[in-house]
Amino acid sequence: MTVSKAAAPETTKAPRPARKELADNGAADTAIELGELSELLGYSLKRAQLKIFEDFLRCVAPLQLTPAQFSVLLLLDRNPGRNQTEIANTLGILRPNFVAMLDGLESRDLCARMRSTNDRRSHILVLTDKGRAVLMRAKKLVAAKHEARLNDLLGPANRAALLSMLTKIAEEF
């Protein structure tokens, strides 16, 4: 497995075709065979994940939100009154790395840190009004563009089955 984003050369401009390969022939000489790679679940899993994240970024591009940032906003909205450690742990983010991430969101006025009165070590995280508004718009974009496209490709039943299996792997594997 390996799987990054750039699978196709994709030269944009089509200048002088200085190639042995025939014009736009997908299988230039003889196509490389994936072989057992196509049976490796991890390989397809990684490639699919990259595609999904890529599409997510496109769909929510007007709001400039990454999947990670979106998940943070979602959690803050759903779980008010939590501190950094709790949110970070839930998302599998290490606390040191969560600091810069929050700095980014806070500098854009999407959320804020408030010193807890109970425990003055911790910061209670809250969504700002702007944060809530952005989140709502993001949710609509994701539902209307991103998830809808998945439904078109797989069909609702398959999509549900896929989600179920992925969740099972994530939780029980």
Place this chain on the structure above:
Amino acid sequence: MTVSKAAAPETTKAPRPARKELADNGAADTAIELGELSELLGYSLKRAQLKIFEDFLRCVAPLQLTPAQFSVLLLLDRNPGRNQTEIANTLGILRPNFVAMLDGLESRDLCARMRSTNDRRSHILVLTDKGRAVLMRAKKLVAAKHEARLNDLLGPANRAALLSMLTKIAEEF
């Protein structure tokens, strides 16, 4: 979405429980709710992918192979006579990044670069005997431990369906 590896604090040692939370209570105060996150395919996809890669690393640990390295060896075995660009492109690895990766494999005598006689710019990649041997052992480990475990969890039919949907997403999305 976000999803890294460290989801659970996992302190190894269980010292003095200086916590408000009850002992090993998973839901400390009140559990944080994922909410709509659990319906986001990308979220489960990422978490599942991390789990799978993690398990792959464990299963193939005796051979010290990463998923990426394994995929390279697989491709070299299946497609003899190819150069760096072809292999890298197939796996979605950018050529510049593929150089160091090959250096690693070559320094361990798992593969070798041979100057092509036709085109003296390119390096034909070949598996060494050791590389072939390691690959065979890796394949057995993956089949016996990694993929077998997935079969146990999902069942053969579900596993096939999952692979099919992931491939579809990877190729058509």
Place this chain on the structure above:
DNA sequence: CGGAATTTGATATGATGGATAACAATTATC
């Protein structure tokens, strides 16, 4: 109470993966 251990947010730092620009050598094109 008071000292020891913990927790929290934060900083610094390193490792790794991914992406782009640029270069020399070589080859293809015209």
Place this chain on the structure above:
DNA sequence: GATAATTGTTATCCATCATATCAAATTCCG
């Protein structure tokens, strides 16, 4: 033969991930 393209490579940059460490605040427990 001159120009353009390709190949492998280096040098960077950026983002993600991971660890050690720290000061402040809190908890634990004798």
